[in-house]
Amino acid sequence: MxxxxxxxxxxxxxxxxxxxxxxxxxxxxxxxxxxxxxxxxxxxxxxxxxxxxxxxxxxxxxxxxxxxxxxxxxxxxxQGPVPAFNWRKSDQQVGFTFTTLVTNGTLITxxxxxxxxxxxxxxxxxxxxxxxxxxxxxxxxxxxxxxxxxxxxxxxxxxxxxxxxxxxxxxxxxxxxxxxxxxxxxxxxxxxxxxxxxxxxVWSGTIAYRALIPGERLRAAAPGHPVLTTPTQYLGKNGYIIAYPISHGKMINFVAFTCRHDLENTKFDGPWVGPSDASQFAGLFAHWEPEVQALIHCVENPLRWAIHTVxxxxxxxxxxxxxxxxxxxxxxxxxxxxxxxxxxxxxxxxxxxxxxxxxxxxxxxxxxxxxxxxxxxxxxxxxxxxxxxxYFSFEVDGVDFDRYTGPQLWDKLQKLNGALVKNWExxxxxxxxxxxxxxxxxxxxxxxxxxxxxxxxx
Ligand SMILES: Cc1cc2nc3c(=O)[nH]c(=O)nc-3n(C[C@H](O)[C@H](O)[C@H](O)COP(=O)(O)OP(=O)(O)OC[C@H]3O[C@@H](n4cnc5c(N)ncnc54)[C@H](O)[C@@H]3O)c2cc1C
CATH class of the missing domain: 3.50.50.60 (FAD/NAD(P)-binding domain)
Structure with missing residues (x-):
């Protein structure tokens, strides 16, 4: 009926x-x-x-x-203030956490x-x-x-x-x-x-390398690695990495970005999504801190995405x-x-x-x-x-973060933190x-x- x-x-x-x-x-x-x-x-x-x-x-x-x-x-x-991500400066031999992003309410992953x-x-x-x-x-x-x-x-x-x-x-x-x-x-x-x-x-000028890392693999290779428990973003010049546990820590969601802001809104030459060459990918972050190397070591066959926008x-x-x-x-x-x-x-x-x-x-x-x-x-x-x-790839008002050390670098990073929070809150x-x-x-x-x-x- x-x-x-x-x-x-x-x-x-x-x-x-x-x-x-x-x-x-x-x-x-x-x-x-x-x-x-x-x-x-x-x-x-x-x-x-x-x-x-x-x-x-x-x-x-x-x-x-x-x-x-x-x-x-x-x-x-x-409810209320909850730590969401640790932000580290990582494009150097010894990285360090310069802030923890605190959100009002939890970011659920x-x-x-x-x-x-x-x-x-x-x-x-x-x-x-x-x-x-x-x-x-x-x-x-x-x-x-x-x-x-x-x-x-x-x-x-x-x-x-x-x-x-x-x-x-x-x-x-x-x-x-x-x-x-x-x-x-x-x-x-x-x-x-x-x-x-x-x-x-149009292409955003950014490439993302995405992978899921089995939690067991990271635990075995780098016992106590921070991202096993704590969502973390590793920031640096022209790129950044985000990593956090999902499915009760069985997996680590891993995305590494390389950014060419000067190529924003251009046409991408090649397939938008496809496999990437593991060693070429690792080479992109070769000079980054050991925490990053430990993650990259555990990444197998990352998928390469040319990030497009409308x-x-x-x-x-x-x-x-x-x-x-x-x-x-x-x-x-x-x-x-x-x-x-x-x-x-x-x-x-x-x-x-x-x-x-x-x-x-x-x-x-x-x-x-x-x-x-x-x-x-x-x-x-x-x-x-x-x-x-x-901001995540240190493209801020022409500031060259490599030129600063000590309190001056810290000051620049805190300003960056302020701009990011204001933009995201x-x-x-x-x-x-x-x-x-x-x-x-x-x-x-x-x-x-x-x-x-x-x-x-x-
Ligand atoms: C690296 C990366 C990380 C991201 N991380 C986050 C995050 O942490 N948080 C967040 O909020 N967002 C994130 N996003 C963005 C998010 O993935 C997308 O914005 C979201 O999936 C869009 O959902 P949608 O339903 O609009 O489109 P889609 O998920 O793309 O779904 C479109 C559907 O339409 C179907 N389809 C396509 N063409 C046709 C057609 N002609 N006829 C019928 N069906 C069709 C497709 O098969 C698909 O099932 C991320 C994106 C990327 C690339």
Whole structure:
């Protein structure tokens, strides 16, 4: 027997952290139909760690995922000041810790695969995940449903298309191509060019070498190594390393970055992700302190990632199509906030779509509210993350840290610490509640102004 007709049919393209979180958040609204379309044949996350700050963690709590996720993490959420990372100056023979980053609330560190499997387990059966469905493009009209066209030739319809399809988003490509073409018909050549320039991601100038080190291996090679228990960042000129335990210390998440800031926003020559040559990789950090050498010694076959970003978009919304997560604002990983921002997008989008006043007819209003709240916020995180990358690799106001020693060096490092904390503290000093309240207030306000949804008592 068929149930009552659905208020909205939402198609989510991409079942990464953003898409799955959105599906789960939307599943709280029984009158919304949810279909997920994922390009991969099966849902498997790449083995790596992910850090989650208090803002997105609040959403994880609201979605009821906290207990399941905490079973997989050695870190427990605490209120108030919590040490998050030790920061060391490491590009020399004898490194030293110059500060400990203290956050307000815990930075929870997780294994991505654990995160994804918890999200998947919680999805209700009504929420269908269709694998091997790679979106090619879509067509939308001002009124009526949007048609999705997949690479296998199949087609389907929805009321709202959510592009959660990551860095190389096909949704973003179709969305921006359509807008650029429209600008051309209006002879607005420069705007058409600007929009088209956001279709393809740009290289950030940074390469990341990622690996998971078995905790046992590090324990055997370097008993009592600090990262077995303490998240640590090793900083130096033109690069840095981050390492922290995940999955109850069974693994150490390891990422080493090399930065060429002068090459930011250029085209990367070569494959974006691939294997790296272990000895070439080790050579990049050969002059760094022994703690770093011990870690590098334990790294096998690091994966090399050329870190790409998406240039700031003028809107995350076009008609009945909306972008979230990396599809909308892929950023550098230097604030550990890309996934957190995808989670925030997902929750705010679910809030506006799920609201009692949102219907097929007034969808553009709900999507505009999403864009007004999330785009400025995400855009400022993109920039803050970019700045963190500069600070971590000692690219600060032309200061050459190698020229200083003793108290002068210490003073420069404390100034760097101050700049980093100021740039990053939004993640633990602000709350996501404000954004949720803003969304609800804007939705309610528009009901009053338009005189709509009268008599509704939900
Ligand atoms: C080295 C590194 C470290 C990081 N560390 C952190 C961290 O500590 N904390 C943090 O918050 N963030 C971190 N990030 C960022 C984070 O990984 C991303 O921001 C996040 O995964 C984005 O989620 P998403 O769902 O938007 O995209 P994705 O996770 O990329 O998911 C996109 C999904 O869409 C699918 N897809 C792609 N194309 C199509 C198509 N045409 N049709 C259908 N499906 C499609 C893909 O298969 C995939 O499943 C890091 C990133 C890197 C590179």
């Amino acid at each position: 068929q149930g009552p007709p659905k208020r909205l049919r939402v198609a989510i393209c991409g079942a990464g952290i953003g898409g799955l979180t959105l599906a789960l958040a939307l599943s709280q609204y029984p009158d919304i139909e949810i279909e997920l379309y994922e390009a991969a044949a099966t849902l498997t996350e790449v083995g790596a760690g992910v850090g989650v700050f208090p803002r997105p963690w609040k959403i994880i709590q609201m979605l009821g995922l906290e207990q399941d996720l905490l079973k997989t993490s050695e870190r427990k959420p605490k 997780l294994h991505r695969a654990d995160f994804q499997s918890v999200l998947l387990r919680r999805l209700p059966p009504s929420c269908r995940v269709n694998c091997s469905k790679r979106l090619r493009t879509y067509t939308q009209r001002q009124f009526g449903p949007t048609e999705l066209i997949f690479e296998d030739g199949s087609r389907t319809f929805c009321d709202v298309l959510v592009g959660a399809d990551g860095l190389k988003s096909a949704t973003r490509r179709a969305f921006l191509s359509e807008r650029a073409q429209w600008m051309q018909t209006q002879r607005r050549w420069q705007e058409a060019e600007d929009i088209a320039s956001c279709i393809d991601p 240039k700031p978009l003028r809107s995350f919304v076009s008609g009945h199509t909306v972008l979230i997560g990396d599809a909308a604002h892929a950023m550098t990983p230097h604030q550990g906030s890309g996934a957190g921002q995808a989670i925030e997008d997902a929750y705010i989008l679910a809030t506006v779509l799920g609201h009692r006043s949102t219907t097929r007819e007034n969808l553009p209003r709900a999507l505009r509210i999403f864009d007004e709240i999330r785009r400025p916020a995400a855009t400022s995180v993109v920039e803050a993350s970019r700045m963190n990358g500069r 939004w993640t633990w000093t602000t709350s996501v509640d404000g954004s949720i309240q803003d969304a609800l207030r804007m939705l309610e306000m528009e009901i009053i102004v338009s005189g709509g949804a009268k008599g509704s008592n939900t």
